Amino acid sequence: MEHNDSPMAPPQIDRLVARSGDLKGELVAFAQGPRYARRLEARLDDAADRLGHLDEATAVETIDHFALQYRLAGGSTVVEQFVAQRRPPLPDDERAMLLGWRDVVEGIFEVQHVDRSAATLHNLLDDLVYRVHSNMGWRALKKLRKGMFTAVRIVPLHPDTDAWLITGNLATYPRGYGAELAQAAVQTLTAHPQLLRRNPELLRKGWEMQAETRADFIELFGTDLLILTPGEAQDRMREYHRHRQEKILADLDDKAAAKARREGPSLDELSALPEDLRDADTVGVICDETEGFCYYADFGRLDALFADPALARDRASLTQLREYLNDDSVSPMVIRRLVQRHPDNADAVFRALLRKPAFTWEQDGEELLRRRKKSHYDHEPLPGITPVGTRLAELLRSQRRRTR
Structure with a gap:
């Protein structure tokens, strides 16, 4: 372009x-x-x-x-x-x-x-x-x-x-540095997906790819949210990416499919969990319509808290919810998901957390999120999948061939 x-x-x-x-x-x-x-x-x-x-x-x-x-x-x-x-x-x-x-x-x-x-x-x-x-x-x-x-x-x-x-x-x-620079480009795009805004075509492609991946996730698991142990999460993600690969390869001829298998990332690469999640008690795997794939440590404890507000007596559960609420890297979407899963209990949980007996999620919830997670409201949403251009994809494939 x-x-x-x-x-x-x-x-x-x-x-x-x-x-x-x-x-x-x-x-x-x-x-x-x-x-x-x-x-x-x-x-x-x-x-x-x-x-x-x-x-x-x-x-x-x-x-x-x-x-x-x-x-x-x-x-x-x-x-x-x-x-x-x-x-x-x-x-x-x-x-x-x-x-x-x-x-x-x-x-x-x-x-x-x-x-x-x-x-x-x-x-x-x-x-x-x-x-x-x-x-x-x-x-x-x-x-x-x-x-x-x-x-x-x-x-x-x-x-x-x-x-x-x-x-x-x-x-x-020099031109021989292309493969290494391609890796740096991917890291930059992952950290700064707002760069997609300069190219409406890539932005459109990102939303389309995200919709496809979410549809496949729901087709396979019947839901877009899983609460699993780290080992189970790794197994389910491997199952998911195998499912995706089979669908993609089925649309290719034999030669193109063989090339895709040879040059594409392995299932182990695709399904690897972030290291900071491997010691968690549970992992929340969310394939959100807007934010794409998200992983959250110890999500199961918070889900249990919203399912039974009596667990608020366990200060560890409230402490974790407070950390989720104050951590700018945690999207407001995650808090909304907990409320959506257990709408009748949200008021009791937040009253215990905030020590505000008059708090109601319907009246005060969105204002709370806007106050605690202001940066998430400062820009238009972007797809969680960052597509790459044709030339960058070529350089990345050459890097994988060299690595293997």
Whole structure:
């Protein structure tokens, strides 16, 4: 998938690219000024703590992120404050250009083409193609060659163009690193599925795949929620993925099916539980319509609590419910599921937990979830399955062949 041709004429693009270098320098100086020194220093210290040191590339990326994306106490960004306070005020097109830089794309790109003004880069993460310029000119792009890979941050040059601009450090990798970078791309997509929003086609595919997997789960088990021991959960997931593979392979010819068996992930890989669940008493396996596959440790204890609120005398059960409620990694969906399974007992459980005799789930439940799990309400839902583009899938298959 590729963006449409830019509506802005090349001479105007060239002018904005040239001007962007001076303005980026002003912005970085503004971000490093005394007004933001304490907050920027804290960001640099955090980066150094993660790596054990702070190299130049990491420092550049940290400052760039701080200038363009970091939210200050009032909710604005440094670049927004720079544009508002700059004297003399910027012309409208330069103002629009800088404010557009808040829309950062961090990607792992395969180089498709390079000329003296720009590079055409295919992002393995969102499966989109970007024509990318540099405000440092040809010398910043000349180290790129077709077939190489680069990890880089890019921003829109201007809202009225389809041109993009390098911002921060440009890391390059030979073409032989494709398989390893594909693994890094999958890890990034898994951690940040919001990247799908840039590609509506991938987003649509993700929802379709999730609906199919859920339908197969219900077909096999008669429900979309199982409460099992870790060993049972592993066995059921293996059974499920075998069921899925058989359905998929049945639609392929013999040659394609043999290739899929050879190059696809094994049943052991697909059915492995996260390590932190293996010592749990029970595991809740939920194949949710919106959130896809979810696993929750000791879900059985909470289900028993909602089935019999008298168990609230067991402080361990209430403590676990409190942990579920306060843990931002636990979706509101899980609490709703417990209530849906035992609607007549929800009020008694939450009254015991919160020590609020007047609490009712019908009146107060959703407000409780919004207060305790605010981050889950800040964005539109995304499919729990993250599809990958054709090129990334090819690189992943090559990695599996090399591994085997």
